[in-house]
Amino acid sequence: MNQLPPTADVVVIGGGVIGLTIARSLALRGVRDVLLVERARLGAEASSAAAGMLAPQAEADEADDLFSLCCQSRDMYPTFAAALREETGIDSELDRTGTLYLAFTDRDQTEIEHRYDWQVRAGLNVQKLEPTEARTLEPCISEGIRGALKFPNDIQVENRRLLSALIASNEKLGVRLMTGTTVESIRIHRGGTEGAETSRGFVSTGKIVVSGGAWSSFIRVPDAAFPKIHIEPVRGQMVCFDSTGSPPIARHVIYNPRGYLVPRRDGRVLSGSTTEHAGFDKVVTATGVHSILSNALQISTRISDLPLVGVWAGLRPRAEDSLPVLGPCEEIRGLVFATGHYRNGILLAPITGELIAGAIVDNVVSLDLSAFSPDRFTGVGLNS
Numbered sequence: 001m002n003q004l005p006p007t008a009d010v011v012v013i014g015g016g017v018i019g020l021t022i023a024r025s026l027a028l029r030g031v032r033d034v035l036l037v038e039r040a041r042l043g044a045e046a047s048s049a050a051a052g053m054l055a056p057q058a059e060a061d062e063a064d065d066l067f068s069l070c071c072q073s074r075d076m077y078p079t080f081a082a083a084l085r086e087e088t089g090i091d092s093e094l095d096r097t098g099t100l101y102l103a104f105t106d107r108d109q110t111e112i113e114h115r116y117d118w119q120v121r122a123g124l125n126v127q128k129l130e131p132t133e134a135r136t137l138e139p140c141i142s143e144g145i146r147g148a149l150k151f152p153n154d155i156q157v158e159n160r161r162l163l164s165a166l167i168a169s170n171e172k173l174g175v176r177l178m179t180g181t182t183v184e185s186i187r188i189h190r191g192g193t194e195g196a197e198t199s200r201g202f203v204s205t206g207k208i209v210v211s212g213g214a215w216s217s218f219i220r221v222p223d224a225a226f227p228k229i230h231i232e233p234v235r236g237q238m239v240c241f242d243s244t245g246s247p248p249i250a251r252h253v254i255y256n257p258r259g260y261l262v263p264r265r266d267g268r269v270l271s272g273s274t275t276e277h278a279g280f281d282k283v284v285t286a287t288g289v290h291s292i293l294s295n296a297l298q299i300s301t302r303i304s305d306l307p308l309v310g311v312w313a314g315l316r317p318r319a320e321d322s323l324p325v326l327g328p329c330e331e332i333r334g335l336v337f338a339t340g341h342y343r344n345g346i347l348l349a350p351i352t353g354e355l356i357a358g359a360i361v362d363n364v365v366s367l368d369l370s371a372f373s374p375d376r377f378t379g380v381g382l383n384s
């Protein structure tokens with residue numbers, strides 16, 4: 001699409017997994033005139049840098065609101081991926097083998113004991129494995145393992161294929177995808193959204209979704225009453241090995257408390273990651289790669305001879321309290337947020353799409369989203 005339309009029913013800002021999923025959900029609910037505006041290329045930022053793990057249980061220390069949201073979204077994935085495949089013919093390679101979480105030190109062991117105890121008490125599906133049982137399941141695991149948990153419901157998706165499927169689905173549904181265009185500011189009139197000022201001109205609309213990932217705070221909203229949201233970038237580096245030609249190195253996603261290995265169907269094995277406050281710089285560093293490699297080698301010495309075929313970095317969008325920012329803004333009619341998904345944007349995409357489209361189309365938010373409300377912030381502004 002080359003020309004910016006003068007009007008739209010809804011403008012979605014950002015073509016990452018979140019914006020694409022919301023645009024599709026809106027179109028599926030019958031909104032005819034959805035315009036998605038993407039600064040550069042669709043799906044090229046955090047969403048394609050990610051590892052695609054859908055693993056809330058492996059990462060959680062307690063059952064809070066975020067955990068519950070993440071589990072609900074994970075459990076939507078089989079239907080979500082199947083529908084996308086049906087619509088587009090693109091298989092997102094949802095893999096339901098499950099996730100292993102390994103302990104190598106006393107501290108790791110204490111952590112997995114705690115995780116096992118609270119999840120069993122909460123009635124969640126988690127299994128404790130002896131080292132020999134874990135190594136029988138995945139012979140690539142290093143001998144130094146002291147214990148393991150298995151999370152059968154924590155799964156993975158090939159996030160780059162998922163993005164291709166989402167783009168194709170939006171195209172089929174008639175969503176207008178405007179790339180190479182930046183939304184610079186949102187125009188407000190009498191407490192309501194009036195439109196978006198973009199690098200290609202103004203588009204008039206009464207409904208705008210802010211889903212610009214780590215760049216969300218650059219969108220200016222010239223209104224003093226606006227909630228104070230600051231989204232910061234948190235860099236994550238990744239390393240990719242190629243195991244084609246040798247037997248698959250693993251079937252499960254394998255974690256330890258410092259990182260993970262994610263085997264893909266095509267023979268690639270991803271390993272990550274780092275958590276760095278380095279501004280908007282997406283470089284890969286020697287220190288970052290070193291820490292990922294040493295952890296990957298602790299999980300499995302089998303990777304030591306695999307060709308290293310790629311390194312990259314992406315910027316996770318993080319709000320001050322590390323929780324996503326979801327839902328309509330009280331102060332400004334028609335302005336809706338879907339940002340700050342931090343470590344969980346791939347995982348949270350299906351539920352975000354449903355909740356945001358429901359809020360816009362039916363004016364109903366089907367879950368209690370108060371923990372994630374854009375109105376929870378005070379202090380510095382979105383654009384600061």
Ligand SMILES: Cc1cc2nc3c(=O)[nH]c(=O)nc-3n(C[C@H](O)[C@H](O)[C@H](O)COP(=O)(O)OP(=O)(O)OC[C@H]3O[C@@H](n4cnc5c(N)ncnc54)[C@H](O)[C@@H]3O)c2cc1C
Pocket residue numbers: 013014015016017018019037038039040041042043044045046047048049050051052053054181182183184211212213214215216218219235236237238272273313314315316317338339340341342343344345346347348
């Ligand atoms: C190394 C790494 C590993 C990860 N692993 C996982 C994982 O295993 N599982 C998981 O669930 N999550 C994971 N994540 C997190 C996940 O990638 C993010 O939470 C998710 O991709 C955020 O999606 P998004 O659409 O909000 O942001 P993005 O994918 O960054 O997309 C935002 C888009 O908005 C566009 N944009 C921004 N501002 C504007 C503007 N003003 N006008 C127009 N367009 C604009 C940008 O160009 C960009 O394309 C990982 C992240 C990283 C970096």
